[in-house]
Amino acid sequence: xxxxxxxxxxxxxxxxxxxxxxxxxxxxxxxxxxxxxxxxxxxxxxxxxxxxxxxxxxxxxxxxxxxxxxxxxxxxxxxxxxxxxxxxxxxxxxxxxxxxxxxxxxxxxxxxxxxxxxxxxxxxxxxxxxxxxxxxxxxxxxxxxxxxxxxxxxxxxxxxxxxxxxxxxxxxxxxxxxxxxxxxxxxxxxxxxxxxxxxxxxxxxxxxxxxxxxxxxxxxxxxxxxxxxxxxxxxxxxxxxxxxxxxxxxxxxxxxxxxxxxxxxxxxxxxxxxxxxxxxxxxxxxxxxxxxxxxxxxxxxxxxxxxxxxxxxxxxxxxxxxxxxxxxxxxxxxxxxxxxxxxxxxxxxxxxxxxxxxxxxxxxxxxxxxxxxxxxxxxxxxxxxxxxxxxxxxxxxxxxxxxxxxxxxxxxxxxxxxxxxxxxxxxxxxxxxxxxxxxxxxxxxxxxxxxxxxxxxxxxxxxxxxxxxxxxxxxxxxxxxxxxxxxxxx
Amino acid sequence: xxxxxxxxxxxxxxxxxxxxxxxxxxxxxxxxxxxxxxxxxxxxxxxxxxxxxxxxxxxxxxxxxxxxxxxxxxxxxxxxxxxxxxxxxxxxxxxxxxxxxxxxxxxxxxxxxxxxxxxxxxxxx
Numbered sequence: 001x002x003x004x005x006x007x008x009x010x011x012x013x014x015x016x017x018x019x020x021x022x023x024x025x026x027x028x029x030x031x032x033x034x035x036x037x038x039x040x041x042x043x044x045x046x047x048x049x050x051x052x053x054x055x056x057x058x059x060x061x062x063x064x065x066x067x068x069x070x071x072x073x074x075x076x077x078x079x080x081x082x083x084x085x086x087x088x089x090x091x092x093x094x095x096x097x098x099x100x101x102x103x104x105x106x107x108x109x110x111x112x113x114x115x116x117x118x119x120x121x122x123x124x125x126x127x128x129x130x131x132x133x134x135x136x137x138x139x140x141x142x143x144x145x146x147x148x149x150x151x152x153x154x155x156x157x158x159x160x161x162x163x164x165x166x167x168x169x170x171x172x173x174x175x176x177x178x179x180x181x182x183x184x185x186x187x188x189x190x191x192x193x194x195x196x197x198x199x200x201x202x203x204x205x206x207x208x209x210x211x212x213x214x215x216x217x218x219x220x221x222x223x224x225x226x227x228x229x230x231x232x233x234x235x236x237x238x239x240x241x242x243x244x245x246x247x248x249x250x251x252x253x254x255x256x257x258x259x260x261x262x263x264x265x266x267x268x269x270x271x272x273x274x275x276x277x278x279x280x281x282x283x284x285x286x287x288x289x290x291x292x293x294x295x296x297x298x299x300x301x302x303x304x305x306x307x308x309x310x311x312x313x314x315x316x317x318x319x320x321x322x323x324x325x326x327x328x329x330x331x332x333x334x335x336x337x338x339x340x341x342x343x344x345x346x347x348x349x350x351x352x353x354x355x356x357x358x359x360x361x362x363x364x365x366x367x368x369x370x371x372x373x374x375x376x377x378x379x380x381x382x383x384x385x386x387x388x389x390x391x392x393x394x395x396x397x398x399x400x401x402x403x404x405x406x407x408x409x410x411x412x413x414x415x416x417x418x419x420x421x422x423x424x425x426x427x428x429x430x431x432x433x434x435x436x437x438x439x440x441x442x443x444x445x446x447x448x449x450x451x452x453x454x455x456x457x458x459x460x461x462x463x464x465x466x467x468x469x470x471x472x473x474x475x476x477x478x479x480x481x482x483x484x485x486x487x488x489x490x
Numbered sequence: 491x492x493x494x495x496x497x498x499x500x501x502x503x504x505x506x507x508x509x510x511x512x513x514x515x516x517x518x519x520x521x522x523x524x525x526x527x528x529x530x531x532x533x534x535x536x537x538x539x540x541x542x543x544x545x546x547x548x549x550x551x552x553x554x555x556x557x558x559x560x561x562x563x564x565x566x567x568x569x570x571x572x573x574x575x576x577x578x579x580x581x582x583x584x585x586x587x588x589x590x591x592x593x594x595x596x597x598x599x600x601x602x603x604x605x606x607x608x609x610x611x612x613x614x615x
Contacts, residue, residue, distance in 0.1 A: 171555070398553075415553040421524070472552040476529035477577075 002466075003059050006046045007483050016050035044485050063466050065410055066278070071436050073362075075381045075413035075425025076170065076218055078248045078270035079277075080355075085342060086273060086335035095334050100326040104311055111310035114301045114327065117337045118285075124340075124348065125244070125264050126257020127287030133297045133328040137245060140265025140284030141176040141212075146320045147288060147295040148210045148239045148263065149180060154295075154318060160209035160238065166195060168219055168417040170243055173212045182209055189419055193219045193374040195229055208238040215242065215259065216249050216379035218417040218425070220359065230260025239263065239292075247271045248429070249356055249380035252349025262289050272336035283332035294318040301327070354430035355380040358437060362428050365441035369448040373420050381427035383420050387448045393455040397422040400447055402469060403461035407443040492519045492611075494585055498561065498601055499610035505585065506561040508601060509592075513562055516589040517549060517580060520614045525551035528580040533569040533591060540566060542600060546591065549580060558590060562600040568592040 029038060048056070066072070072079035090096065098110055118130040134140040145163070152160045163177035164185045174184040187203050190196035194217065204211075211233045215223045223229065233240045242256040242264035248271045250256075256264045268283040269276035276282055288296065298319040299312035312327075343351065356379050363372070363382045370384035386397055401411035401424070413425040428437060450457045462468060497505040503521035506513045522528065530550040540546045540560040547558050569591045573579060580588040595601075605613065 418554060418556075473527045473529055473578075476550075476552060 003056070003063070005483055006048060006053070006056050007044070007485075009052050009056060010046055010048035012047055014047045014049050014052075016048065016053060044483075064278070067275075070408060070410065071428075071432060071440055072410040073412045073426045073428050073440065074410060075220075075383070075427040076245055076416070077276075077413065078245075078267070078380075078427060078429060079410075080248070080270075080273055080429040081431035082273045082275055082335070083339065083342065086338045089338035090331045090334040095331070098330075105309075108310055110330070111301055111312075113337050114330075114333060115303055115310050117333055117340070118301060120337075120340050121266060121285055122287055124251060124255070125247070125266070125287050126255030126259075127261075127264060128257075128290040129293040129296060129300070130285050130287045131296045131300060131323075131328075132283070132285045132330075132333055133322070133324040134265065134284035134286055135324050135329055136269070136282030137243075137265055137267045137284045138172040138176060139323065140267075140286045141172055141241075141243065142179060143284075143286045143297060143320070143323050144241055144263040144265055144288075145176055145180045145182065145210060146323075147286075147292050148241065149182070150295045150318065150320050151239065151292055152209055157237065159207055162205075162207050163209055164200070164203050164211040164238075166213065166217065168193070168217050168419050169212060170214065170218060170245060171416075173243060177210075177212070189217075192376075193217070193221050193419075194223050195225065197225060197228065197232070200229065201232060204232060204236040204238065206237060208233075208236055210239045210241050212241040212243060213261075214244075214246050215256065216246050216381075218246075219374055219383050219420070220246075220249075220378035220381040220425075220427075221374060221376070222249075222379055226259045234260070245270060246380065249352055251352040252345055253352055257287075257289065262292060263287070268332050268336040273339040274332045274335040281329045281332060283329045283336070285328075285333075295320050297321065297323045299327075351430045352380070355428075358428040358430060358432060359426070361434070362426060362437050362441060365437070366426075366444055369445055370424070373423075380429070381425060383417065383423050383425050385420060385422045385424065387451065389452050393451060395451050395455055395458055397424050399455075399458040399461065400424060400444075400451070403447050403450070403458045404443065405462035406464045407447070409440060409443060493607040495607045497585065497607060498604035499607065500559065500561045500604060501613065502559045503614075504558060504561050506593075506601070506604065507585075508598070511594060511598065512567060513564070513593045513595055513601070514589050515561060515591050515593060516584055517558060518610070518614075519584050521549075521556075522581045522584045522588070525549060525556060525580075526553045527551055528577045531570075531573040531577050531580060531590065533573070534566050536566055536569060538566045540564065540593065560593065561604055562593060562595050563597065564593040564595045566591050567594045 067079050067081050098107055114132055121130045134143045161182055162185050163182045165173045166189055167186050168189050177184045185203050187199040215226055230240050239262040240260055242261035244264045244266040247266055265284050265286045268274050295318050298316045299314045302313045303310050359378050359380050359382055363378055366384055369387050372384055397414045401414050404411045415423055497507050499505050503518045504515055505518050506515050528549055528551050532548040534546045542560055542563045544560050545557040546560045549556050549558055570589050
C-alpha cells in the first residue's frame with residue numbers, strides 16, 4: 001500500500017494547533033505528579049500539519065469499500081443500502097444533542113420515538129413487548145437467554161440448564177448460551193438442511209432451558225415445520241428463541257411470534273437499514289411474549305394513557321436489570337424509526353419480497369456452474385460451493401473470494417455455515433438492481449472459467465487492491481498491534 | 491497413510507490411540523485439511539473429567555473455530571503443551587507431534603464402539 005502510517009509522515013516540531021500563551025503561573029510537572037508516575041521520555045505522537053493530516057485520512061477513506069461504494073453480498077449480514085434520510089433524521093439537534101440525563105419532560109419526543117419503535121417492532125415480529133437496550137445482535141441474544149433463565153428460575157424450575165442449537169446456527173448462539181452459564185447441545189440438521197425433528201425430540205427434555213433457531217436458517221431455507229418444532233419445545237417446558245438476523249426475508253409476510261417463538265432479537269443495523277460494520281454501532285432490540293415481559297431489562301419506555309406522557313418505567317421487580325448504559329444506541333433507533341416510517345408496512349413487505357426474489361434470481365444464474373448443496377428455492381440468501389474441478393486444481397472458496405475483489409466486489413461470507421464444505425454464502429438484499437446482479441453473476445461465472453483454465457489467477461488474487469493477499473496465519477499468531485519508532489525493540 | 495489402522499476414529503473427526511490404560515487423542519488428517527492453517531489450540535486442564543461426546547477444547551484456524559470432542563470418557567492426564575507455541579503441528583503431523591490430550595479411560599471397552607480406519611475412511615471419502 002502506498003499510503004504510509006501517520007507516524008511516518010511529518011517532521012519534528014510540525015503541528016496544526018496553536019495554543020494560546022499560558023496565563024497562570026507555570027510549575028514543573030515534577031512538583032505536581034509523583035516521580036514514579038512521570039514518563040521517562042515524551043510520547044511518540046505524530047507531528048503533522050493539518051494539510052498533511054487531512055490528506056492522509058482523505059486518501060485512506062478513498063480506499064474504503066462500503067455499501068455506498070458497491071455491491072456487498074455478505075451472507076447473513078444484510079448489507080442493504082441505507083437511505084440518507086435516516087442520517088438526516090438522526091442528526092436533527094433535538095435527537096443528536098440530547099443528554100442521556102435530560103429530564104423526561106424535556107425529552108418527550110425522543111421517548112415517543114422509542115415507544116413507537118417498540119410498538120412497530122412488536123407488530124412486525126408478532127411479539128408483545130420490546131426493549132431497545134441491547135447494543136447489537138449477540139448482546140440481544142444474551143439479554144434474551146438471561147430472561148429465559150430468569151423465567152424458569154422464577155417458576156422454581158431450576159434444573160433447566162441446557163440450550164439446544166442447530167449445527168447450522170450462527171456461532172453467537174452457542175457462545176451466548178455458554179456466556180450465560182448454560183450447557184450447549186448441538187443437533188444435526190436433516191438431509192434437507194432444516195431441523196431434524198427426530199434429533200430435536202431426542203435432545204429435548206426437562207433439563208432444556210431453550211432452543212435457539214434462525215428462521216429462515218443460515219442456509220437461506222425456511223423451517224417449514226416451525227409450528228411442530230414450537231409445539232415440541234413447549235411440550236418439553238422449554239422456550240423457543242428466535243435469532244432474528246434473517247428477518248429481512250419475512251417482514252410483512254410471516255411473524256416469528258405467530259410461529260411460536262417466545263423471544264426474538266432483531267438487528268436494526270441489518271434489517272432496518274442502519275449502518276454497520278465500520279459504519280456505525282449496532283442495535284439489537286429484543287421482543288418477548290407477555291409471559292416473559294416482567295423480566296425485560298429495566299427501564300422500559302411506557303406511555304401514561306391518561307396524561308399522554310411518556311416515561312421510563314423502573315418499577316420492575318422481576319427485571320434482569322440493565323444490560324446497557326442508558327437506553328441503548330439511541331441514534332441507531334432513530335435511523336430505524338425513520339426507515340420504518342418512510343417505507344411503511346407495505347414497503348417492508350415489498351423489501352422482503354424483493355430480497356427473496358433477488359436471491360433466487362442470483363442463485364439461478366450461478367446454479368449451472370457453482371455447486372448447490374440444497375437445491376430448492378431459497379429465501380433472502382443462499383449457499384453455494386466451488387465449481388466441479390476446483391478441488392483438483394487446489395482451489396478453495398477463499399480463492400474465489402479473493403478474486404472477486406479484483407472484479408471490484410466485496411466477497412460474500414465464506415466458510416459459513418459450517419455444515420457446508422467450502423461454503424460461499426450470498427445475500428444480495430433488496431436494494432440491488434437486476435443489472436448489478438447480472439454483473440456480479442458474470443464475474444462469478446468468469447471466475448469459474450478462470451479457475452479451470454488458469455488457476456494461478458485465483459491463487460494470486462487479489463492483484464488490483466491496495467494490499468494483495470494477506471498472511472492470515474502470521475496475522476493471527478504474531479499480530480503487530482502497535483506502531484513502534486524505527487529501531488525500538490518489538 | 492492418511493488414516494492409520496491402529497487408531498480408532500469418531501464421526502467428529504477425532505482419533506484415539508491406546509497406550510496401556512491411556513488413550514492419546516488428536517484430530518484426523520481430514521479435519522486438519524478442512525480446517526486449514528491452525529493458529530490456536532485451546533486445551534483443558536490436566537485432571538478434568540470428560541465424557542464421551544463432550545467438547546474438551548477447540549481448534550482455531552484462519553477459517554473458523556471448531557470444538558473438539560472426547561472420543562471416550564475419562565480423566566485428562568496430559569495435554570500437548572507444545573501446541574501453544576507450535577499449533578501448526580496439528581497440520582504437519584496430526585497423528586504424532588500434533589496430538590491434543592491423553593485420557594485415562596474409565597471404561598476401556600468404549601473403544602470398541604468407535605470407528606475403525608476403514609469405517610472412517612468410508613465416512614470422509
